[in-house]
Amino acid sequence: MRAARLHEIGGKFSIDEMPIPEPREHDVLVKVEACGLIPNLRNVVTHFPTWYPFLPLPALPAIFGLDAAGTVAAVGSAVKSFKPGDRVYANPGLSCGECRYCRQGEPTRCEDYTFSGYFGFGKGSQALFEQYPYAGYAEYMTAPATNLVRLPDSIGAAHATRFGYLGTAYSAIRKSALRPGQSTLILGATGTLGVGATLLALAFGAARVVVVARDAALLARLAAFDPKRVLPLRLDGQGIAARVRELVPGGVDAMLDTLGAKAPAELSVDAMQGVARGGRIVQIGGVAGPIPIDPHPFMCAQWQYIGSLWFTPSEGDEMARLIDAGLVDLGVLESRAYPLEQLNEALEAVENQANGFTNFHILHR
Numbered sequence: 001m002r003a004a005r006l007h008e009i010g011g012k013f014s015i016d017e018m019p020i021p022e023p024r025e026h027d028v029l030v031k032v033e034a035c036g037l038i039p040n041l042r043n044v045v046t047h048f049p050t051w052y053p054f055l056p057l058p059a060l061p062a063i064f065g066l067d068a069a070g071t072v073a074a075v076g077s078a079v080k081s082f083k084p085g086d087r088v089y090a091n092p093g094l095s096c097g098e099c100r101y102c103r104q105g106e107p108t109r110c111e112d113y114t115f116s117g118y119f120g121f122g123k124g125s126q127a128l129f130e131q132y133p134y135a136g137y138a139e140y141m142t143a144p145a146t147n148l149v150r151l152p153d154s155i156g157a158a159h160a161t162r163f164g165y166l167g168t169a170y171s172a173i174r175k176s177a178l179r180p181g182q183s184t185l186i187l188g189a190t191g192t193l194g195v196g197a198t199l200l201a202l203a204f205g206a207a208r209v210v211v212v213a214r215d216a217a218l219l220a221r222l223a224a225f226d227p228k229r230v231l232p233l234r235l236d237g238q239g240i241a242a243r244v245r246e247l248v249p250g251g252v253d254a255m256l257d258t259l260g261a262k263a264p265a266e267l268s269v270d271a272m273q274g275v276a277r278g279g280r281i282v283q284i285g286g287v288a289g290p291i292p293i294d295p296h297p298f299m300c301a302q303w304q305y306i307g308s309l310w311f312t313p314s315e316g317d318e319m320a321r322l323i324d325a326g327l328v329d330l331g332v333l334e335s336r337a338y339p340l341e342q343l344n345e346a347l348e349a350v351e352n353q354a355n356g357f358t359n360f361h362i363l364h365r
Helices: 042-052 125-131 161-175 192-203 216-223 241-247 265-272 296-299 312-325 340-353
Strands: 002-006 013-017 027-036 068-075 087-090 140-144 149-151 183-189 208-213 228-233 254-258 277-284 304-307 336-340 358-363
Touching: 002 340, 013 340, 027 087, 149 312, 161 192, 161 254, 161 277, 161 312, 183 192, 183 265, 192 208, 192 254, 192 312, 208 216, 208 241, 216 228, 216 312, 228 241, 241 265, 254 265, 265 277, 277 296, 336 340, 340 358
Parallel strands: 183 208, 183 254, 208 228, 254 277, 277 304, 336 358
Antiparallel strands: 002 013, 027 068, 027 140, 027 358, 068 087, 087 149
16 A cells, blocks of 8 residues: 655655554554545654654554545454445544543543654653554544544544544533523634634524634625525724624633644633623633632632543544534535655645635545
8 A cells, every 4th residue: 555654754655565564452443535634743753752752653654544434345253333445534543442531431631642654742642643553644544443433424424534624623612611592602603713713613503603803705605595594793903802792792611722832822811801701711722831829719610621532433423413413514625635755845825825725635546
């Protein structure tokens, strides 16, 4: 099979010929049809060893690529729930499987949590990279059967490559305890995370979704999802919170902070003041920190500040059913496909041309 591998930090990916792997007892072999292109991947393979030495990368040469979707090609001897021919999304989140969090069904809290084909979070990540060295920029990959999300016919492989961002937003909305008829604020709403969060907030039944970003044209596209329920608010140097409270008197019930690492923390602090008493603020973007927090408003207004990482395969199943039911229209995403041989060019395009509506992905032949 062909696989794009990185041989040195800061280098380009090369297309290498490798043997097709064999699935272990509890694993599956997936014939990859498409894999997502993460806008942050260039930073990961160039700067992470310096910026974030506590976030380990796989030993090089390595295959990268998360958010892979395709068809089950073979299953391990102990796998009963999947069979060859099943269409699946492979959740790249790997964990030790033995700690208290893994045992209680919360693998994202595992100290060894690791993104196959990306980076890890703990000392045990390297061992997990060694167990699962294949990822979405290869024509075949292995994955634990428990990580698979079954894809209905209504969800194509290209749309499934967006599941990482969608699932991250989905899990965050669940943690925000947003109920039908309530309101939410999405900070950084025109980015890749924000567009998915807007679509899902509407599917969750939010009566008001305040979308905050800089680009007026992209905000207008978000408002077109549902002009009555989606309320655009442009970042233009004015304060955020007061204008949020004008749109939603009393403040919003929940806030999702999807701002990325280049955004100033002051935006997050300002937006928090637009949250209603007892509201929840969920961080999923990794805004440039640290974020200064005055404990007294949190205590007196009973706010909650929550961090949320990725999503579980179970949440992926729920989200797939929501999309299949027609409550989330992924047709608003613009497909931008590249063959594996153009991975390096595609990564440059993602950095320079990406917005939340563009779905960059690698499409295997």
